[in-house]
Amino acid sequence: MLNRRALAMLRAVGAGRAELTCSCEPDLRVDGLPCCDQATAHELARAGLIRPARAVAVGQWARAELTDDGQRALGGTLAAA
Structure with a gap:
């Protein structure tokens, strides 16, 4: 079950507003800014x-x-995110 923050992150990705680093634990940024919850970003990627x-x-x-x-x-x- 995904929490509201994880769903908001998915909506940002779906809207084309997000970038990931290429790594085994990818970091996420939205609108060019680092995401405040990298642990959730890692979980979404995993x-x-x-x-x-x-x-x-x-x-x-x-x-x-x-x-x-x-x-x-x-x-x-x-x-819309």
Whole structure:
């Protein structure tokens, strides 16, 4: 079960406002600012709900995207974040 913060992070990713670092514990930034809850960002990535949209070198930033599971977690709708 996802809390409100995790859902808000998923909505930001779905709206194209987020980036991830390429790493085993990817960091997230939204609107160019570091996310205040990197632990939740790591959990979303480990759960397979978000991923980088393209392959980049380790430590580099890439646009984040929702996986199919991430879209399902939002109920198939992307409300404005």
